[in-house]
Amino acid sequence: QSAADSFRRAGLSHILALSGMHLSLFSGITAKISHKTGKKAEFIFQFAAIVLFVWFAGLSPSLFRALLCSSITIFCSMLRIKSLKPLDILSASFLIHCVIFPADAFKTAFLLSYGALLGILLFSEFFTRILIRTVPPSCASAIGASTGAQSLTAPVSIKCFGTFAPVGIISTAVISPLITFFIFSGLFSLIISFAFPFFAPAAAFFMNLVYTVIIKSVRLFACAPAFSF
Structure with missing residues (x-):
């Protein structure tokens, strides 16, 4: 059987999709490289890196969700907003996603x-x-x-x-x-x-x-x- 079929049978189809894991890795590497430039510049580099990654990879529902969550987290950190919890960020991402791409809400990947x-x-x-x-x-x-x-x-x-x-x-x-x-x-x-x-x-x-x-x-x-x- 093919590798893709093996991943599906093993319950691992989600790993083959570009999503938060890949975006987080890319964002983390950028943060490590740019951490000496100052916090503000580091946030800007991180945001630019994840946008560039999504631009090359394409706007799949899972990747756009990861982009929204990462962007909200970066901007909250930049503004020193610490009251938002992960569930708040996911909820905000969900609402923004549905407004920008309402058709995605009916897709399996979403x-x-x-x-x-x-x-x-x-x-x-x-x-x-x-x-x-x-x-x-x-x-x-x-x-x-x-x-x-x-x-x-x-x-x-x-x-x-x-x-x-x-x-x-x-x-x-x-x-x-x-x-x-x-x-x-x-x-x-x-x-x-x-x-x-x-x-x-x-x-x-x-x-x-x-x-x-x-x-x-x-x-x-x-x-x-x-x-x-």
């Missing part, structure tokens, strides 16, 4: 994007408190967040796709860190290869190794049974 983040904000702490009694805190936090996301996206998946993969609760907690490591490793390898061309073959070998580990892990999770409706 529902999954907002549903996943809302589930994490509302339920991840609850599930983490339950899990922390039996698993290490770091694992409990990751699985709790994944369970929170699945709690609101599962009904959408069942309605739109007719399937639900419970293994996504565990696979997301395992594969997401690997994807993050893969992205950061790719950026680091790219920079090093430009500076020292002789390093390129070693970098390519390492990236292929990490990619192989991710794909094999995804295919392992894809073997778990899913429910069809």
Whole structure:
């Protein structure tokens, strides 16, 4: 089966979509590079970076949601507004999104994007408190967040796709860190290869190794049974 199909069967389709994770990584890298320019300039560089990223990647509902949430967070930090909570930011993003692109509210990507983040904000702490009694805190936090996301996206998946993969609760907690490591490793390898061309073959070998580990892990999770409706 194809890699995309394996991701879907493992409950990991959301990882293939450009969304908050990718935008946060790009924004974080920009912040690290520009932190010596002063807070105001750092905020401006961050905002410019995420807008540029979205301009190149395209305005998918999930990516536009991430853009709105990031923009609101950056401007609140710039204005030193600390009273807004993550749920307030998501709610403001939802309202602005519906005003600018009302047709998006009927798209599956829109529902999954907002549903996943809302589930994490509302339920991840609850599930983490339950899990922390039996698993290490770091694992409990990751699985709790994944369970929170699945709690609101599962009904959408069942309605739109007719399937639900419970293994996504565990696979997301395992594969997401690997994807993050893969992205950061790719950026680091790219920079090093430009500076020292002789390093390129070693970098390519390492990236292929990490990619192989991710794909094999995804295919392992894809073997778990899913429910069809």
